[in-house]
Amino acid sequence: MMSFTLSAVLQVSLLATGANEYAAAHRVHQDTGRPMVLLVGAEWCPACAQMKNSVLPRVARRGLLRKVAFAHVNTDRDSRVARSVMQGGTIPQLIMYRKTNNGWRKHML
Secondary structure, eight states, X not given: OHHHHHHHHHHHHHHXXXXXXXXXXXXXXXXXXXXXXXXXXXXXXXXXXXXXXXXXXXXXXXXXXXXXXXEEEETTTTHHHHHHHOSXXXXXXXXXXXXXXXXXXXXXX
16 A cells, blocks of 8 residues: 555656646646746756755745745756746746736746
């Protein structure tokens, strides 16, 4: 039973990565109106690793990520999604979409 449970948890974790993580955040964003924040980067990028492993955990500890729909977008694995949201080719990029009176607005953070 333990191995079945572990297997199920791992499968759910894998489904929640990449494009699926973006899709889940986008769904929450559309359903709730909460801003969507995307961290676009790559595993080989030192600045991306710094953002993901140092900066974001501090933001999460302050509770700020609970107020948004958040997703990581890997430029190598999710290149289609990355190209559609990025401005220019440099990484990391932190992007926020928020609802305004005129629709959804994109902000480069």
